[in-house]
Amino acid sequence: xxxxxxxxxxxxxxxxxxxxxxxxxxxxxxxxxxxxxxxxxxxxxxxxxxxxxxxxxxxxxxxxxxxxxxxxxxxxxxxxxxxxxxxxxxxxxxxxxxxxxxxxxxxxxxxxxxxxxxxxxxxxxxxxxxxxxxxxxxxxxxxxxxxxxxxxxxxxxxxxxxxxxxxxxxxxxxxxxxxxxxxxxxxxxxxxxx
Amino acid sequence: xxxxxxxxxxxxxxxxxxxxxxxxxxxxxxxxxxxxxxxxxxxxxxxxxxxxxxxxxxxxxxxxxxxxxxxxxxxxxxxxxxxxxxxxxxxxxxxxxxxxxxxxxxxxxxxxxxxxxxxxxxxxxxxxxxxxxxxxxxxxxxxxxxxxxxxxxxxxxxxxxxxxxxxxxxxxxxxxxxxxxxxxxxxxxxxxxxxxxxxxxxxxxxxxxxxxxxxxxxxxxxxxxxxxxxxxxxxxxxxxxxxxxxxxxxxxxxxxxxxxxxxxxxxxxxxxxxxxxx
Ligand SMILES: C[S@@+](CC[C@H](N)C(=O)[O-])C[C@H]1O[C@@H](n2cnc3c(N)ncnc32)[C@H](O)[C@@H]1O
Numbered sequence: 001x002x003x004x005x006x007x008x009x010x011x012x013x014x015x016x017x018x019x020x021x022x023x024x025x026x027x028x029x030x031x032x033x034x035x036x037x038x039x040x041x042x043x044x045x046x047x048x049x050x051x052x053x054x055x056x057x058x059x060x061x062x063x064x065x066x067x068x069x070x071x072x073x074x075x076x077x078x079x080x081x082x083x084x085x086x087x088x089x090x091x092x093x094x095x096x097x098x099x100x101x102x103x104x105x106x107x108x109x110x111x112x113x114x115x116x117x118x119x120x121x122x123x124x125x126x127x128x129x130x131x132x133x134x135x136x137x138x139x140x141x142x143x144x145x146x147x148x149x150x151x152x153x154x155x156x157x158x159x160x161x162x163x164x165x166x167x168x169x170x171x172x173x174x175x176x177x178x179x180x181x182x183x184x185x186x187x188x189x190x191x192x193x194x
Numbered sequence: 195x196x197x198x199x200x201x202x203x204x205x206x207x208x209x210x211x212x213x214x215x216x217x218x219x220x221x222x223x224x225x226x227x228x229x230x231x232x233x234x235x236x237x238x239x240x241x242x243x244x245x246x247x248x249x250x251x252x253x254x255x256x257x258x259x260x261x262x263x264x265x266x267x268x269x270x271x272x273x274x275x276x277x278x279x280x281x282x283x284x285x286x287x288x289x290x291x292x293x294x295x296x297x298x299x300x301x302x303x304x305x306x307x308x309x310x311x312x313x314x315x316x317x318x319x320x321x322x323x324x325x326x327x328x329x330x331x332x333x334x335x336x337x338x339x340x341x342x343x344x345x346x347x348x349x350x351x352x353x354x355x356x357x358x359x360x361x362x363x364x365x366x367x368x369x370x371x372x373x374x375x376x377x378x379x380x381x382x383x384x385x386x387x388x389x390x391x392x393x394x395x396x397x398x399x400x401x402x403x404x405x406x407x408x409x410x411x412x413x414x415x416x417x418x419x420x421x422x423x424x425x426x427x428x429x430x431x432x433x434x435x436x437x438x439x440x441x442x443x444x445x446x447x448x449x450x451x452x453x454x455x456x457x458x459x460x461x462x463x464x465x466x467x468x469x470x471x472x
Binding site for chain 2: 070090097099115120
């Protein structure tokens with residue numbers, strides 16, 4: 001058992017190219033009892049119909065939804081940022097959306113989610129960067145680390161596109177560098193230790 | 195959860211800064227969504243090399259031009275013609291047939307930004323043969339974007355996207371009928387502007403605007419916290435005639451508000467609501 005059991009309150013995930021399979025590996029492996037909310041930014045085309053929630057609803061034991069503006073973040077729920085909106089976390093642990101200009105050429109942007117979530121959850125946050133061919137999320141992960149949260153990066157050599165994990169590792173010293181399977185295991189284990 | 199002390203101090207500084215802005219300039223951002231406000235202020239603070247928010251407040255109080263810049267930062271003005279084309283298509287199908295039954299209608303675009311949404315609606319109403327029977331009011335609290343809306347001049351490189359949107363929205367003409375172009379920009383046809391009254395209106399601090407048949411307020415409420423959303427939705431309720439329509443942005447909803455039961459849902463995905471006749 002870990003000598004300092006930590007109570008985590010939320011998980012944020014940033015992922016881009018190659019995300020569908022990567023997310024599937026993680027989300028389908030989460031225990032049905034996994035109780036932390038999970039907020040996800042997956043880069044997709046701005047005018048794509050949002051298929052992500054439906055896609056994962058059948059592949060994940062937990063409820064999956066597209067985030068609505070000003071909704072309270074609930075335990076045991078997976079939230080996807082809607083296409084063409086930034087997703088932010090408020091201090092009162094509700095979600096707010098924004099159409100402010102692209103950040104890192106992206107809307108939704110991983111940095112926007114990570115930076116606002118870091119400020120809302122402090123050291124209660126787990127941040128995860130997965131496969132992707134850009135640099136979004138690097139600054140956000142560094143911010144999570146700076147405010148005491150736990151940082152996890154997919155091992156670049158196992159990522160379909162390794163630029164995003166690499167950029168994250170350059171920006172901050174991650175607590176764990178893991179394969180997708182091990183990320184899922186780690187999440188379940190952290191949860192089990194609560 | 196524990197948070198380093200400097201973060202808490204920063205929050206306090208931001209609250210004081212917004213209070214100062216309100217007292218000095220009358221613009222009330224105190225109930226805007228915190229994450230949004232903080233991100234925009236942070237961006238400006240870093241760009242100007244100001245050490246902390248107290249320094250930024252000092253500058254804001256003493257330098258009106260700096261305030262104008264910050265006002266632009268805080269009022270996200272991103273917009274486009276026929277944004278969410280499927281929304282305009284639904285307006286054509288589900289709203290216009292009701293409007294046609296009135297001899298005269300009033301339409302309010304609240305938070306119209308640089309006017310793209312206003313011209314979209316003016317075009318739609320013209321195509322539906324309502325041009326002579328409509329007065330459009332276009333308001334925003336930001337005078338700079340409001341002037342752009344009045345001018346109706348847009349960069350030519352956006353036109354391709356606007357044209358695609360127009361077609362997807364069910365446009366019946368050629369989009370180029372509605373503007374004249376030179377090499378760098380396009381000017382919207384004068385007749386579209388003739389039906390529109392542009393004026394400054396702040397949704398947070400100003401009151402009811404008049405009795406309207408339709409109110410568009412899209413992608414503005416997301417910047418407000420829940421309390422302020424409720425207040426502004428009440429303002430819209432009070433500004434609509436019975437049977438009037440309220441159109442919100444695609445990720446905004448009436449459902450969690452105090453006045454939800456006073457409206458019926460006309461189109462769920464398009465966020466079109468109708469004020470019940472009580
Ligand atoms: C993202 S734009 C939306 C433009 C357009 N309605 C659309 O959906 O494309 C938001 C606009 O709301 C305006 N706004 C923000 N707060 C406001 C307030 N308190 N009163 C009036 N307008 C406001 C901003 O200046 C900006 O032009």
